[in-house]
Amino acid sequence: MPATKPTTRKLTELLDSKFMARLDSLDVLSRKILQGKLQGERRSKRRGQSVEFADHRPYVVGDDLRFVDWNIYGRLEQLFLKLFLEEQDLTVHLLVDTSASMGMGEPAKATFAKRLTAALGYVSLVNNNRLSISLFADGLRTQLTHMRGRNYLPQMAEMLLTTDCDGFSDFEKACRDAATSRIGSGITIVVSDFLFKQGYEAALRRLIGARYDLYVIQVLSPQEIEPELGGDLKLRDIEDGDAAEITVSSALLKYYKRNLAAYCSELNDFCTRRGAVYVRTNSADSVESLVLNYLRRVRLLR
Numbered sequence: 001m002p003a004t005k006p007t008t009r010k011l012t013e014l015l016d017s018k019f020m021a022r023l024d025s026l027d028v029l030s031r032k033i034l035q036g037k038l039q040g041e042r043r044s045k046r047r048g049q050s051v052e053f054a055d056h057r058p059y060v061v062g063d064d065l066r067f068v069d070w071n072i073y074g075r076l077e078q079l080f081l082k083l084f085l086e087e088q089d090l091t092v093h094l095l096v097d098t099s100a101s102m103g104m105g106e107p108a109k110a111t112f113a114k115r116l117t118a119a120l121g122y123v124s125l126v127n128n129n130r131l132s133i134s135l136f137a138d139g140l141r142t143q144l145t146h147m148r149g150r151n152y153l154p155q156m157a158e159m160l161l162t163t164d165c166d167g168f169s170d171f172e173k174a175c176r177d178a179a180t181s182r183i184g185s186g187i188t189i190v191v192s193d194f195l196f197k198q199g200y201e202a203a204l205r206r207l208i209g210a211r212y213d214l215y216v217i218q219v220l221s222p223q224e225i226e227p228e229l230g231g232d233l234k235l236r237d238i239e240d241g242d243a244a245e246i247t248v249s250s251a252l253l254k255y256y257k258r259n260l261a262a263y264c265s266e267l268n269d270f271c272t273r274r275g276a277v278y279v280r281t282n283s284a285d286s287v288e289s290l291v292l293n294y295l296r297r298v299r300l301l302r
Contacts, residue, residue: 009161011153014118019288023119026291027127028092029302030187031213091184092124092131095174095207097192099137103165105221105283112283113191113219114160119291120189121156123301125149130184133159136174137167145181171196175203185211187300194218194267201270214276215300218267221283224260227253 015023058080072080096117102110117133124131125147132145133156144152144159171192182188188207194200194216207214229248264280271278277298281290295301 009158011118011122011157013161014115014157015122019119020122022288022292023122024126026123026296026301028090028120028124028129028187029299030090030185031299090129091182091186092120092129093178093182093186093188093212094120094131094133095178095188095190095192096133096135097137097169097171097190098135098141098163098165099169100166101169101193101195102219105223107221107283108165109193109219109221109283110165112281112285112287115287116191116217116219116281116290118157118160119287122153125152125156129186131156132181134174134178134181135159135163136169136171136178137165138170139173140177141167143181146183169196170198171200172198172203172206175206179206182212187213187215189215189217189300191217191219193220193224200267204270204274204276208274208276214271214274215279215298216267216271216276217279217281218264219281219283225282227256229253 011020058078069080072078094117096113098110102108102113121131121133128148131147131152132143133147134143135141142159142163144155147156178188190204190207196203204214204216268278268280277300279290279294279298291301
């Protein structure tokens with residue numbers, strides 16, 4: 001009996017066709033002047049010699065006379081050089097948490113994170129940006145690197161749909177490995193709940209650099225934001241098995257919410273002080289609204 005060929009998981013399991021149609025009009029935007037090593041499809045703010053006009057500057061001895069604007073010379077009898085926007089290669093790195101804690105919540109944080117990753121990956125690939133996606137738990141678990149073009153969409157969907165959330169998280173190891181594998185210039189986007197016992201500071205420092213914009217997207221579940229618990233409970237950490245017995249009261253819930261708000265505020269401040277952008281989301285929120293509205297306001301997309 002012949003072996004059954006495994007069915008390829010489809011991108012439409014993550015993004016519906018109407019959403020993809022709207023994504024077609026978007027592109028990734030780098031806030032920094034790019035210095036990519038490869039000539040690509042990306043327009044940077046650097047002045048070069050491509051076909052799209054950008055500005056003028058006065059001619060100086062030694063400039064290439066082919067770029068003199070003779071129309072201006074005819075009117076003003078002064079020499080000005082035409083400046084153009086140079087095409088630069090943009091690399092998008094997506095670092096996505098798939099540790100056990102991401103599988104929690106209703107709806108699960110992982111579902112939101114994977115749909116968001118698929119949307120950002122889709123925008124990158126259809127615009128011929130270079131894309132790398134790394135899924136991590138206790139280090140990098142699986143990667144797709146240096147993808148370019150629509151042909152990689154099925155491969156991206158397959159990886160996202162077939163990777164389960166399990167194991168404990170080692171965020172610093174994941175960031176160390178991801179930082180060493182980056183090439184070119186562009187954008188690094190981290191998608192996680194950021195509930196790391198070892199903290200996030202040392203890890204995120206590895207991703208901050210002059211050649212990369214950093215976006216930190218924290219995904220929390222409704223149950224983490226507004227827990228509905230009461231009475232005597234035994235709580236167990238899903239990743240390392242640590243257990244604690246507690247009595248849940250209204251005072252304890254208020255204390256928990258204050259601590260969560262302070263933690264998120266500290267993460268936001270840490271990012272802002274270092275030029276990174278922090279975004280907090282709820283797994284019950286609309287991925288479509290986040291991508292089409294909010295991520296455009298923070299200038300990750302245009």
